Amino acid sequence: MALQRLVTYVSSAAMIAAASLFGLSANAQAADARAADAQAAPRAGCSSIGGGKYNCHVWKTASTWWCTTTDQTDSCDGIPAGILRRGTSYFYCQIWGHDFRYGSYYNHYWARTDDDSGNKRVWLPVVWISGGVNDGPIPGLPFC
Structure with missing residues (x-):
C-alpha cells in the first residue's frame, strides 16, 4: 500500500x-x-524612403477607399477601392477628412497610398497605421 x-x-x-x-x-x-x-516593422509612425514616399506599418489588413480630394478628404463616396495588407506599406501624405471608427479607435485623418489591389491614389483611414493616437496625425507622414 x-x-x-x-x-x-x-x-x-x-x-x-x-x-x-x-x-x-x-x-x-x-x-x-x-x-x-x-x-x-517600425511601430512609431512613418519614415521616409525617398521619392515622396513614406513607409508605415499597417497593423491590420483593411479596405482602401476612393475619395475626391481637393483641400480635404471629406468627400469619400463610401465605396471601398481594394485592400491594403497588414505589414509595411508606402504612403504619400495624410489629410484631415471625415470621421472613421473601428472599436475604440477613431480618427479624422486619412493617408494616401497605392493599394495591394492595384488601385492608385486611394485612401486608408489612419486608424490602421501604427504609431498614431485617436484623432491625431501619424508621426513622420507629411500633410497633403
Missing part, C-alpha cells in the same frame, strides 16, 4: 513538473513571437 502511494505521488509530481515546464515553454515561445513581431 505504501509503495502504491509512493508510485502515485511520484507520477503526480512528474506530471505537474511536465505541465509546468510546458507552460513555461509555451509562455517563452509566445514572448519570442511577440518580440519578433515587434522587430518586424
